[in-house]
Amino acid sequence: MTVQLVKGPSGEPESSPTCVPAIILREVSFAYNKGGPDLFAGLNLKLFNPFITCVSGALGSGKTTLGKLMVGLLRPTRGAIQIFGRDSGGLSLGHIGRQVAYLFQQPRQQVFAATTAEELTLSMVLTGYSQARMANRRQHLLRLFGLEHRAGAHPFRLSRGELQRLALATLFVGERRYMILDEPFTGLDAAGRYTLVRLLRRTRALGIGACLISHDPLAGTLADVQYTLTEAPVA
Amino acid sequence: MKQLDPRTLMVLTACLSSLLLTVNRLPWLAGIVITAALCSHLAGRLARMKLPLAALAPIFLFIAVAQSIIHGRGPGWLHVGKIVLLSPFGLQEAVRFMLRLYGILFCAALLASCSSRRIIQALIQLKLPYEIAFMASLALRFLPSIRDQARDTLNALRLRGIVLRQVPARHYLRLLGCFCAPLLLNALLSAKQLATAMEMRAFRLHARRTFFHRLRLGVRDYCIMSASVAAVVMLAMLYRVTG
Numbered sequence: 001m002t003v004q005l006v007k008g009p010s011g012e013p014e015s016s017p018t019c020v021p022a023i024i025l026r027e028v029s030f031a032y033n034k035g036g037p038d039l040f041a042g043l044n045l046k047l048f049n050p051f052i053t054c055v056s057g058a059l060g061s062g063k064t065t066l067g068k069l070m071v072g073l074l075r076p077t078r079g080a081i082q083i084f085g086r087d088s089g090g091l092s093l094g095h096i097g098r099q100v101a102y103l104f105q106q107p108r109q110q111v112f113a114a115t116t117a118e119e120l121t122l123s124m125v126l127t128g129y130s131q132a133r134m135a136n137r138r139q140h141l142l143r144l145f146g147l148e149h150r151a152g153a154h155p156f157r158l159s160r161g162e163l164q165r166l167a168l169a170t171l172f173v174g175e176r177r178y179m180i181l182d183e184p185f186t187g188l189d190a191a192g193r194y195t196l197v198r199l200l201r202r203t204r205a206l207g208i209g210a211c212l213i214s215h216d217p218l219a220g221t222l223a224d225v226q227y228t229l230t231e232a233p234v235a
Numbered sequence: 236m237k238q239l240d241p242r243t244l245m246v247l248t249a250c251l252s253s254l255l256l257t258v259n260r261l262p263w264l265a266g267i268v269i270t271a272a273l274c275s276h277l278a279g280r281l282a283r284m285k286l287p288l289a290a291l292a293p294i295f296l297f298i299a300v301a302q303s304i305i306h307g308r309g310p311g312w313l314h315v316g317k318i319v320l321l322s323p324f325g326l327q328e329a330v331r332f333m334l335r336l337y338g339i340l341f342c343a344a345l346l347a348s349c350s351s352r353r354i355i356q357a358l359i360q361l362k363l364p365y366e367i368a369f370m371a372s373l374a375l376r377f378l379p380s381i382r383d384q385a386r387d388t389l390n391a392l393r394l395r396g397i398v399l400r401q402v403p404a405r406h407y408l409r410l411l412g413c414f415c416a417p418l419l420l421n422a423l424l425s426a427k428q429l430a431t432a433m434e435m436r437a438f439r440l441h442a443r444r445t446f447f448h449r450l451r452l453g454v455r456d457y458c459i460m461s462a463s464v465a466a467v468v469m470l471a472m473l474y475r476v477t478g
Contacts, residue, residue: 094398
């Protein structure tokens with residue numbers, strides 16, 4: 001698979017002082033099975049802050065795999081991935097998670113607490129935030145994502161859309177510098193989609209970029225830069 | 236050994252594990268573990284096994300110290316006042332535990348050389364009710380998926396910016412709950428969905444079931460089974476006589 005630029009600047013916007021390289025993939029190759037065929041071979045890609053980048057492609061083209069490589073959930077067989085100037089191989093997932101927020105394709109995979117409200121403050125509790133700050137942030141996020149009436153419910157009792165909203169809300173906890181969202185619009189109704197678009201635009205204005213891995217046309221419309229994953233041309 | 240009937244492997248495993256549990260002398264135990272390792276090598280599984288040596292080292296040390304303290308008599312290598320921290324007895328007990336553990340791992344590897352489908356068929360032909368055999372096959376299939384789920388849960392926790400080694404000790408219990416609760420809930424939900432799907436596909440509709448695939452014991456299977464049982468009986472007698 002290879003990436004093809006669909007929309008956005010073809011050159012590198014490095015000359016602009018406001019643009020910071022967030023994630024850089026250099027000659028990255030990856031195969032799921034040792035000795036098996038490479039899904040990516042010599043892939044080069046740069047994601048800049050605060051741009052919103054969309055990665056689209058057909059089903060099974062490797063979008064989720066690419067996202068997992070970017071965030072360190074999968075390690076490349078060859079090549080290097082840099083996250084804010086540091087080699088991801090030398091960073092633990094915890095350290096990456098402090099800089100980059102990641103939304104899993106299945107939101108159930110990233111809920112752990114006994115209630116919706118606790119879910120939002122979990123990482124803050126474990127990393128030692130003050131009670132007042134936690135309470136403020138929790139209330140704000142519950143309101144923003146329309147989950148106030150479900151604050152006491154167990155996350156597994158939420159509907160698919162509510163769970164997606166909760167998983168999204170958890171990404172806005174802490175001081176992350178970049179976000180990778182795998183199919184963020186799945187399960188959201190019109191209001192939820194609107195909230196997410198508004199939030200992404202607001203975070204972009206604050207200097208936080210995002211990579212939307214999606215085949216929803218809305219992601220392409222929202223993005224400053226769009227790439228599509230296609231079969232590598234036969235040499 | 237790869238082509239052996241699963242029932243033969245079950246008998247072989249039962250013989251080896253019975254010896255592992257009843258024999259107490261170290262040289263004997265070592266011999267049984269080597270035999271189990273050899274069998275799993277012949278079944279093509281030994282090279283694929285990941286022996287958790289480093290992970291088990293703290294357990295080994297803990298058993299050695301705990302047994303030394305509890306036993307507390309005789310000569311000791313390491314003392315704190317009158318308390319014996321490390322003694323030959325404690326070390327022997329720890330070695331015994333490790334040998335038994337590795338023996339069981341090799342036996343499990345031996346059984347794992349058969350596909351789960353063949354093992355279930357063997358259980359059915361051993362007159363185990365089909366429902367129970369099928370549930371056992373599901374459990375076998377679930378194990379790798381639970382392992383993957385555990386890894387994913389831990390990774391998702393870390394991606395929240397939680398560096399596990401930096402979490403204060405007072406939050407360990409909460410962290411453990413955050414790891415275990417979704418794992419358990421997801422397993423229960425998957426089981427529920429699977430049960431519904433099975434009912435929808437008319438599982439247990441018919442009283443009798445026929446199978447396309449049937450296992451047949453060969454001459455080699457009979458030879459290995461009888462040799463294993465005979466060896467166990469002889470070893471047990473020899474162990475008693477020499478003991």
